[in-house]
Amino acid sequence: MTITPLVQMRGLTVDFDQGRHVTRALHGIDLDVAPGEALGLVGESGSGKSVTWLAALGLLPGRARIRGSVKLDGMELIGVAGRQLDAVRGRRVAMIFQDPSSSLNPVMRIGRQIGEALRLHRGLTGAAGEAEAGRLLDRVGIANARRRLQDYPHEMSGGMNQRVMIAMALAGEPDLLIADEPTTALDATVQAQILRLLQEIRRDSGMAMVLISHDLGVVAENVERVCVMYAGRLVETAAAAHLFERPRHPYTRGLLAALPALDGPRERLAAIPGSVPEPWNLPAGCAFAPRCGEAETACHHMAPPDIPITGHERVLCFRPRYAPEALVAHHRQPQPANVADMPVLRRTEISA
Ligand SMILES: Nc1ncnc2c1ncn2[C@@H]1O[C@H](COP(=O)(O)OP(=O)(O)OP(=O)(O)O)[C@@H](O)[C@H]1O
Ligand code: SF4
Numbered sequence: 195m196t197i198t199p200l201v202q203m204r205g206l207t208v209d210f211d212q213g214r215h216v217t218r219a220l221h222g223i224d225l226d227v228a229p230g231e232a233l234g235l236v237g238e239s240g241s242g243k244s245v246t247w248l249a250a251l252g253l254l255p256g257r258a259r260i261r262g263s264v265k266l267d268g269m270e271l272i273g274v275a276g277r278q279l280d281a282v283r284g285r286r287v288a289m290i291f292q293d294p295s296s297s298l299n300p301v302m303r304i305g306r307q308i309g310e311a312l313r314l315h316r317g318l319t320g321a322a323g324e325a326e327a328g329r330l331l332d333r334v335g336i337a338n339a340r341r342r343l344q345d346y347p348h349e350m351s352g353g354m355n356q357r358v359m360i361a362m363a364l365a366g367e368p369d370l371l372i373a374d375e376p377t378t379a380l381d382a383t384v385q386a387q388i389l390r391l392l393q394e395i396r397r398d399s400g401m402a403m404v405l406i407s408h409d410l411g412v413v414a415e416n417v418e419r420v421c422v423m424y425a426g427r428l429v430e431t432a433a434a435a436h437l438f439e440r441p442r443h444p445y446t447r448g449l450l451a452a453l454p455a456l457d458g459p460r461e462r463l464a465a466i467p468g469s470v471p472e473p474w475n476l477p478a479g480c481a482f483a484p485r486c487g488e489a490e491t492a493c494h495h496m497a498p499p500d501i502p503i504t505g506h507e508r509v510l511c512f513r514p515r516y517a518p519e520a521l522v523a524h525h526r527q528p529q530p531a532n533v534a535d536m537p538v539l540r541r542t543e544i545s546a
């Protein structure tokens with residue numbers, strides 16, 4: 195039986211208008227999220243993780259040109275009016291960010307902030323709203339929840355504020371929670387507690403979750419499927435267990451090699467040489483080629499093939515490992531990189 199995806203993203207492309215030229219931050223992302231699924235999105239800083247979801251939810255500034263399609267339960271989100279998106283944001287899809295202090299109002303009591311979300315998304319006010327705010331704060335593990343509703347954000351620790359953010363995100367009973375680096379600003383113990391809390395809530399509520407992180411280790415234990423992103427493209431998508439046992443893409447193998455061992459002595463980490471190219475300075479061919487120890491001539495000139503391994507697993511590479519040879523041979527027919535893939539476009543070139 196095929197499950198209808200909750201989110202179906204096709205060819206999501208984002209260009210930023212920089213005045214004299216336009217840079218492409220996303221190059222046609224295809225991605226599905228199933229109902230209730232925990233999906234990880236991993237990649238180094240600047241790879242396009244946040245832009246993907248900000249674009250999907252209409253949260254990018256006006257100079258962003260967005261093309262492609264993102265459907266939520268079959269409803270198109272790209273190009274629709276802000277009013278329609280207001281009905282989706284917070285209610286159907288909620289997002290939490292790395293730094294709660296930038297999202298919480300410092301001069302408003304916690305209870306009022308959660309209450310506002312409850313009023314907006316579920317029409318709950320008065321005693322019913324207050325009772326539900328207390329229940330949510332209790333659900334995210336804050337002791338003496340009813341009393342803490344009177345606190346201001348500065349009266350709580352960073353970890354507690356992140357729990358408040360999660361409570362606010364849950365206020366609309368969303369079908370999908372986008373957690374964008376939700377624990378990066380927290381110390382390791384609190385980070386583990388928050389990730390455990392997100393897992394519990396997801397299991398209890400049946401909502402889907404996209405966990406965004408630059409740290410493959412954080413994602414590993416908390417999701418079922420992982421998308422690895424590099425320079426505005428998904429380079430590998432695989433079940434979490436497969437990704438760790440049989441990483442197909444050289445970049446995924448680089449990320450894995452850079453993870454500290456969970457047990458045994460801490461060895462020097464094998465960092466991937468070089469850094470992610472800027473969107474306006476992408477190399478021709480495969481964007482990872484300058485850092486890839488396995489690059490061949492074609493990698494420097496041609497766009498690598500996007501090889502479907504199974505319905506839910508893909509790899510974007512000329513030379514993937516753990517992929518059937520015949521399948522790779524079939525997909526590696528040379529395709530010249532087309533103008534739409536060029537890293538920096540003159541304004542006239544994208545007018546079509
Ligand atoms: N508002 C914007 N205007 C212009 N360029 C932008 C804007 N937002 C993001 N970008 C560019 O798009 C690319 C992808 O950015 P994004 O924020 O999605 O990266 P990320 O993978 O989330 O990185 P990080 O791990 O640092 O959060 C980057 O090169 C970034 O500079
Ligand atoms: S396409 Fe070539 S350069 Fe790119 S990751 Fe694969 S082997 Fe490396």
Ligand SMILES: [Mg+2]
Nearest residue numbers: 243244245374
């Ligand atoms: Mg980001």
